[in-house]
Amino acid sequence: MAFKPLDDDIAVSPQITLEDVAEATRQGYRSIISNRPDGEEAGQLPAAAIRAEAARHGLAFTHIPIVSGKATEADTAAMARALETLPGPTLAFCRSGMRSTTLWALARAGKGTPETLIGKAGAAGYDITGLAPRLRPAAPPRAFDVVIVGGGSAGIATAASILKRNAKVTIAIVDPAQDHYYQPGWTLVGAGVFRPEATRRAQADVMPKGVTWVQVATTGFDPDRNLVELADGGSLAYDVLVAAPGLRLAWEKIDGLEQTLGRNGVTSNYRYDLAPFTHRLVRETRSGRALFTQPPMPIKCAGAPQKAMYLSCDLWRKAGVLPKIDVAFHNAGPTLFGVPTYVPALMDYIEAYGIDLRLQSNLVAVDGDRRVATFAQTKDGATETIEREYDMLHVVPPQVSHDWVAKSPLAAANGFIDVDEATLRHPRYPNVFGLGDGAATSNAKTAAAARQQAPVVAVNVLAALEGKAPVADYDGYGSCPLTVERGKIVLAEFGYGGKLLPTFPKWLIDGTRPTRLAWFLKERMLPPLYWQGMLKGHELLARPHRIDAAS
Template sequence: MLAAKFSSRSLALKNWARLMSTSASPSSYKLVVIGGGAAGLAVSSTLSEKLGKNEVAVIEPSQVHYQQPLFTFVGGGLKDFKDTFRPTVDVVSPNAQLISQAAAEIDPKSNTVTLADGSKVSYEYLVVAAGIELNFGGIRGLKDAIGKNGVASNYSPKYVQSTYEFLQNTSSGNALFTMPATPIKCAGAPQKIAYLADELFREKGVRDKINVNYYTGLGKIFAVDKYANAMYDVAKSRNINVNLLHDLIEVDGVAKKATFKIMGEGPQAGESVTVPYEFLHVTPPMKPFDFIKNSKIANADGYVDVNQATLQHNKFPNIYALGDCSSLPTSKTAAAAAAQSKVLKQNLLGQILQGKSPSVEYNGYTSCPLVTGKHKLVLAEFSGYTGTPHETFFFDQAKEHAFSYWLTADVLPEIYWNSMLKGTWNGPSSIRKLTNPTNIN
């Protein structure tokens, strides 16, 4: 995949430069940021500019940075995979030091992070933005089945291109789309690809031969009622079968069968049901990384234990967290990370430069653009803390709209590369005062 974007020679040169920068790194920094994803870069770009060159280190093992919100469009055949990634060295601020290793251990008492090679990096302040781990091994048989025989996942750069390929080759039988019972990033993505698949099947003239089934381990199709009602209507209008409280537990890739455990407290709870498939899109269960879960900064569920308003750690005041690895009880999306980054940066800078206690508060804002077809999208914006819609525009964003699609497919990707990763995009709250003044939360 990457060969289509970079020559082997250019990759070798970038790897050499990365290795050299890592080996030459000092071992102590004013601020260490664990994670070079959207959340980590939004913070490190701003803080490295404010604190000065090489006062900030970014610990990130991946050589490639992916714009993951675009994976749905790739899986649906609407975007090219090559537009979703860039070399990590190109998106980390030149003022920050990139350490191209994985974090292996956090010791908040000694203010150190141990790297995969056993070396230690010291910090005065720490921001944890490590994301969340895809757990393909959490479903029996999935590791052997995925990428073959009609089984794909938009959540992995390794398999996302298989989604569109397998959809094109599906002409009859059951097409299954799954959502696990665990917390996941971008909780709308499991159903978005079902709507795109339905549209593709109709364009091919085979929709009447295919049963489109959406299975979720949760009790609702979407967490917020306003948008849940809209998605039920979309699914009903497309003849997509919605199966609540069905959690995928096993995939038999040879026999092409998927087994679901029935969740909840109903009369069939705990039982399992096996369904044959021709196409299966799997959203894997997800979990905190072990180096966080096993550390003293984690809560009982393995997420970084931070104050949901200030993003400061509840026990260690020189540690903050944001994004998917944090304990913040809101949806795990890039939009949430953008809003969180604004709060975190203001609170952390005030603490570093002026000794202030954190006072800026995050209200749980997040957004989930629910693609329902080519040029159609429901733009869900809300507080994950209260379930209250916080819509940026004056029209009803629970309705499918071409403008919402254009904004998500064409405008937001440019904002992502050119503003969010550079720390200058903090979400739409500032423009909402003009575009929807009656809903300015």
């Protein structure tokens, strides 16, 4: 293989072989960087094999896999770190050498003119003229005391709580969204209780006064330099970072789903525009089969999949058509609900509505034209694929961390933001905190959890700005108001390990059975508590627990 020098410190190459590792050693290269993901094509030599061969020859090796055309700022930062720390000269390779050349140029941006970098790449046979705007020296990053990534409920509530305590703290919230949604309300939109418009406001209207709203997407974290990287090529510097990026609904992980959402009887309350369609389908369905699904954890609001089902059944029961509808709940998990205390009350409704409960049954494909759903059904350790026809299908998509989060130095093994479960501080970067759906905590991912987490993070951020250790902790509280029928709710409240953490005395609201007062709380009290309380920094029933306080 002919290696193509870009400068005195690096050469690039198409995919190399084990023999090429020996040749690189003979030519004086001291390290190898692989920029190619494993399994990109049949017969491709895996990175582990090249790593082992490099070690045998005494060469350093780093794997920075890049999907073609999708290099991120985090990838560029990783390449820059590798070029700075690996012994040189270095040989980098991918399928053709283009990705390695691109990352080299981006990593060198600011250390040479764009024309020089483009010229060196061209001399090696790679045209990177399209990178010219990204190769110009970046403007100095704007600096803030606190940068919050994510303008959802967790990020905004944290900013509001910080400013309530110290209005002089400079805060940037990074989020490109134009609208802000009260997502817990979408279940009731799907049941015809709320209008969809009641769950949406302009993002500008909920942004706390005193923060700088950076309306750009985040592309990466560089915690070693205290920087947040932005999609416009810029960056923000911080003293303390709060990562509240949320999670991503991975619709694409269910084969055929994206092509049929919103038609062919397929809906989901997990999308603002589809929740009204759920209500329409329920009203139009008078017989046949209705399937409701729940994917593997983690998902946000783990009770929402069955809430949609119970409210639909209640509407069918009141319309007198429930006996004509075959209702089934396909749950990928092994239990109906993760906290056993609440299961008996829910099972009463499963039986009352005549629901076919199928556990360890995961939706894997949808054929909308045929109206057929395919499930991976596990029983006694064996998994088989089954097809079921449907008239209505309510789908909850798998949910994952954002790719740029999973690739970042802040990620835990599962791709979410790594944090201490109590203090919500990152275990390796003491000036970084994480919360909300994007954090790798074991609590239920609910708005109620974010409401409790935000004040804890706020006071710990202020302590960090003063160089102090965290002063507050979080007990894993989450709340799941399980709407079992219109007018009644099983109010599940629990923390880490499934410990029951009821807000109200049992004589007022017994969370283990359905109550009308819990419904009143969800329908009438929680929306204003969200819009006027949580997002404004008012910590009603959410004061942070001090670590040094008596339990």
